[in-house]
Amino acid sequence: MLLIACPWCGPRAELEFRCGGQGHLTRLTDAMEVSDAEFARYLYMRDNPKGWHYERWNHVNGCRRWFNAVRHTVTHEFHATYKPGEPKPDLPRS
């Protein structure tokens, strides 16, 4: 079980959260103009690194707010959790 620091509520058990996949995705503003391949990339292609990963989480059984996180996909360590709109932190070196 992970211990996750909600930026609003503080550290809570993983049971209260749900991971929402890759973070910092931006919605296409010109969806009608882009090619099918670009749209497919936006819609379906996701980073799936073996290492540090930017992701979104929802404190679904708590304050029900979304936030961003940087987490390692092998050690599961959280490097940072931060509110939407806050700048993307740099990845740790390892």
Place this chain on the structure above:
Amino acid sequence: MHKTDGDRRVTRYSIFSLARNALKYHEDWPQAWRSPEPKPSYDVIVVGGGGHGLATAYYLAKEHGITNVAVLEKGWLGGGNTGRNTTVIRSNYLWDESAHLYEKSLKLYEGLSQDLNFNVMLSQRGVVNLAHSEHDMRELSRRVHALRLNGIDSDVLSREEVQRLIPILDCSSGARFPVHGASIQRRGGVARHDAVAWGFARAADARGVDIIQNCEVTGILRDGGRVTGVETTRGTIRANKVGCVVAGHASVLAAMAGFQLPIESHPLQAMVSEPIKPVLHTVVMSNAVHAYISQSDKGELVMGAGIDTWNSYAQRGSLFIVEQTVGAVCELFPLFGRLRLMRSWGGIVDVCPDASPIISKTPVEGLYFNCGWGTGGFKATPGSGWVFAHTIAQDRPHPLNAAFALDRFTSGALIDEHGAAAVAH
């Protein structure tokens, strides 16, 4: 009886070889497959020595006469998801494309022990999918009708029929998860997962395939847009055709070749109870509570959970997922409430947006990917290898896997099996 081919002795397994070896106190069985040093080059390299990769190599040799093949495995054979699944085999998928592919696989399974001369212990004990509401019942009937149109055996069972079939299932009106009925695929069942990997390995080796363990691929060599080989922890190995069948690590290998896959890797957990006398003679699955359960030949109850929501490559998940599954199973089968859980484990599954696999050519010529089986690849092992061998040998997909190409994410022709195909795998 012993065929000698270089350093290789191939014994046909039979009642006679068993009796003969019994007289020698079973001390003279030849090894089931060789452990050769990698050659500098091959006609085809298959990356990944799980069931799917070994099946691919076997069918390359058997169906297409391509025997100068290496299977590269970073750990040991069948040590990934092949050794970690819940061994359920079925073909009750909603959409035509999936139904045909999984049915091909089930048919291969039905003759596999004879074909490989290795007992994979296929037990067609039936797979029951429970419906817990009126809506579940309608969904399930729709699937049964679709399956029958595709010639796949499937029946709807009423609540009374389910209760008669599985007396220990709580079908009472006070049940936490009331049972309204079920569907059943009687040809479905389980097989011994390790035996599937070992059987394919031995049969592929007998046809000349080199199986190379402890050999991790660290790079994919390209010249222009063409694949020319792989870098490994045991040196460079050249080949003009490379097939990658690495489940959870598909994205990592694709990145080595310079492209991205629509795949995310998640932990999927399973668990077994302590062994008990036979109480459950069929496979029971419930999508609504996301649990599936069968009893192994050793007597353990084998249970499978759902994925953890976060990406991971660590082959472990969170305990509350195990807890939820066990909780659901105990509600369905109150009898199991006092059993102890013996162990639980996790594997890394490669999940596609449409919960269907990718068996496809790639932007790199001569490089093929077979991935995205997500939470349910074991049942597809022989069929997956069979179509992938065709795709590699002919450089074009077989009609059975043409729809499972990478370009479906651009064309929009998805094969949406999320939920429709009995979520649990």
